[in-house]
Amino acid sequence: MNLDSLLRSEIQKAITALFNQSVEQLQLQPTNAEFEGSHTLVCFPLTRISKLKPEETGNAIGQYLVEHSGMVSRYNVVKGFLNLVISDSVWVKVFESIYANPNYGITPATGKELMVEYSSPNTNKPLHLGHLRNNFLGYSVAELYKAVGYNVHKVQIINDRGIHICKSMAAWKLYGNGETPESSGLKGDKLVGKYYVEFDKNYKAQVKQLQEKGVAEADAEKQAPIMKLAVDMLQKWEAKDADTVKLWSTMNGWVYSGFDSTYKRMGVDFEKLYYESNTYLLGKEEVLKGVEKGIFFKKEDGSVWVDLTADGLDQKVLLRSDGTSVYMTQDIGTAILRFRDFPKIEGQIYTVGNEQEYHFKVLFLILGKLGYEWAKKCYHLSYGMVDLPSGKMKSREGTVVDADDLMQEMVDAARVQTLELGKIDDMTKEEIDELAEMIGLSALKFFLLKVDPKKRMMFDPNESIQLQGHTGPFIQYTHARIKAILRKAASMNIVADQNSLQKVTGLEPAEHEVIFKINQYTNKLQEAAREYSPAIIANYAYELAKEYNQFYQAIPIFNESDADKLKFRIAFSEVTANTIKKAMALLGIRVPERM
RNA sequence: GGCUUCGUAGUACAAUGGAUAGUAUUUCAGAUUCCGAUUCUGAAGAUGCAGGUUCGAUUCCUGCCGAGGCUACCA
Structure with a gap:
């Protein structure tokens, strides 16, 4: 028994009886502390049908309620606001019904399903303060939807491939001396993060050295031996070179076990994990299909684009001229895969920072163009950055809070x-x-x-x-x-x-x-x-x-x-x-x- | 430049177009013979600027000022 809806229907009855009309939307709000009562009806919008001044409208409704409804024991009108005093018997009844229901507030299962993605970190660095906001938000929104009757699937996409992890791998290979989480007692994600920092340090030094020898900055950045090693590893990984894949999977394993203990302490969980390395090729297929259907177009150099100028956006690349996928391509594939895995979900919630708002706008548009009805039910749960009193968190300045x-x-x-x-x-x-x-x-x-x-x-x-x-x-x-x-x-x-x-x-x-x-x-x-x-x-x-x-x-x-x-x-x-x-x-x- | 989000007490956060703009913190003044004072009560203090729509604007619209973000064959 919801007090507000009961009261609303009583007010509706009063309005019908008094003015012979009904109203779609009643403005009911909590009464200000300085006045007597708990619920306040805003009377200004009702003057149109009452043909009375706001005060008179309030008095008429208030009096009617006191006389005809058992709910209201007293009322007062201040300007156009009708303050209602609910009778004790109603308060007690409302309380009783809540007391009698141990599941008060919870909507029984509706049969609806939904997917919530959150966390989704890169695997080259430990989690920081920003991830905490992400994880707590995603977890909580998932719980909220459960409470309103949804069957919710919590997932994340793990960005386990790419140049970032290769940088850690390169530095570890050069300076690691075989260090493992077991040998040094360092948490796995911290260890890999340490080598990512190590990479950066040495890379910068090498670039500087080359520049001092007269090499131009852009060239120096490409020629730095450690960068060349990282790029080489990425290529070897894509070619499925056994040693590289082995190191990659070992180091990612360290990261995952580190993340697991962090997630455990955070109190968050996931039903299923998606790995970029497993899904990054799937989007490509869909994009090529889209080209055949004329949804996307190919430029002379072979790159594939989508034209979103009609939607007020730009053209966006979906496949590079060398045929490789970009981030968007992979997200298209992952989304489609998820709806195959969970055919009953009506939509997806993506918990991702607001710097990617444009990205998701584009993604949802593309999925719609590909003919997926559920694209309309996808939502980017965008959140703002977390700042510190000292300013922004910047990894370069070492102000990141772990x-x-x-x-x-x-x-x-x-x-x-x-x-x-x-x-x-x-x-x-x-x-x-x-x-x-x-x-x-x-x-x-x-x-x-x-x-x-x-x-x-x-x-x-x-x-x-x-x-x-x-x-x-x-x-x-x-x-x-x-x-x-x-x-x-x-x-x-x-x-x-x-x-x-x-x-x-x-x-x-x-x-x-x-x-x-x-x-x-x-x-x-x-x-x-x-x-x-x-x-x-x-x-x-x-x-x-x-x-x-x-x-x-x-x-x-x-x-x-x-x-x-x-x-x-x-x-x-x-x-x-x-x-x-x-x-x-x-x-x-x-x-x-x-x- | 274009697109976009945001400007509320000293500080950090609230406010489906509705009353004298709430709360915390801070400062000051109070409350414990009583169930747990990490509590409660009172006081002080704010809507960036200029217009517009409205009976009524923190909220909607326009312009300006200020702060983020996006605008890569990066992720």
Whole structure:
């Protein structure tokens, strides 16, 4: 039973009775704190059919509702705003229906399917802060769609081939002395990343040396021996040279096992991985088919292009003159392959940074031109860059924040602060570790998810480890404190039941506010999925926790002498805790029983 | 240059075309005989500039100023 839709239909009835007309869209909004009431009807748009001033329209509807609808007990009109006071019996009924439904908020399976791609890093460098935003976003959006009834497939494309990995391979071969993750104890992705940096360092030195000998810069860049080695390796790899492929697969293996442990700590998962090395040739076939059908065209030099000038874009190359694929070609193939693998998905969500907006615009247009209906259902979940207080993250300037280091830093800070509070002195070391992990990652995830994905954001490491304010740990704390209340209630054998809930009257304003928030959960979920925005859920969870804290501060629960009211408040606290827990789970954030 | 996204308190973030623009942080002033004060209450402080549409604009439109991104036979 959704309070808002009930109220809407009552208002519709009033409008029909009073003005003999109906309205498609009612503007209902939460009442400002300074006025009495919880729901406010905006009356300005209704004056057209009421033929009355906004105030008079509000009064007429308000009076009708009080007289004819059991829902509204009082009303007041301020300018053109009709503020409605919902009667306690309705609040209690709304609460009861939520309390009775353990799956409150969740849409049952609809049979619809969807694919979400996220992460998709290159294999030459460890994951950094930007990847954290990507992974948390993609994971959360996938969870949001599950919650609204979709069967969701989480995937990623791994860019495992190309010159970038060959650079690491070349440097390792020259300077590695056979180093392995086992021999040096270095995490696999870090080790490969180290040689990528090593490549860059030596490459630059060699170019400089050549230039000093009078070689022009452009030539020097091509002649540098280490670059020649890397290019040579790429060619050998494409020719399937056994030794090169072996080294490639060994080094990629190191990276994958490094990534795996990072993903595990992040708490993200994938149903299926796609590898560029397996799919990069598939797009070529489709592109050549497109040429036959006249969708694409071939230039004199043999390169293949698509003309998107009619769509307001440019011409875009799809195959080089030597016949090799570009990134776009591979993405065409991968998309088609995915719909073959999962024929029931209605679309794909690509979680990729906003610097590739143009790329995806082009990709979706091309897929449409190739006749794939599902192209319309593909969505680029574009997100803004993450900046640091010191400015942009730049690998060249060494200001990139490593994902593993950052997670560790957050967890360490969480441990220190939690121990200081001293509420967990009886916990074992393992329990404390687990708790620190939960809190540290919550600080990080919440900070990155509370901002609208589209927007560029600032990540301040110092601020983010503050475990107070508009943060994940604040919400976790609220949850843990409610759990303490519930433990106490259980020890006192206070058990809520439907019968005692029904007898409750005289709710406090703070209780209305919290029920109002809990009642919003379903709508917020729909909105968050529709907008592809975990930020909506993050802010919702925060508001709910804050609202409950106000109730908690204002109303002593166990001092209540009315047994029914006491039981109601316990049930009420329980529902709040569950809703917080479910909302946070959608963000990939766990909440502790104690902290 | 063309295309595109964004400019909200000192700082970081909110606001389906609706009320006196919310929240956090910061600063100041308060609250704990009571369920966990990492909490709560109060105060101070903001829509880049100029127009337009509207009963009403942070939101929509135009121009300007400022900041990103894209504009490769790179990925």
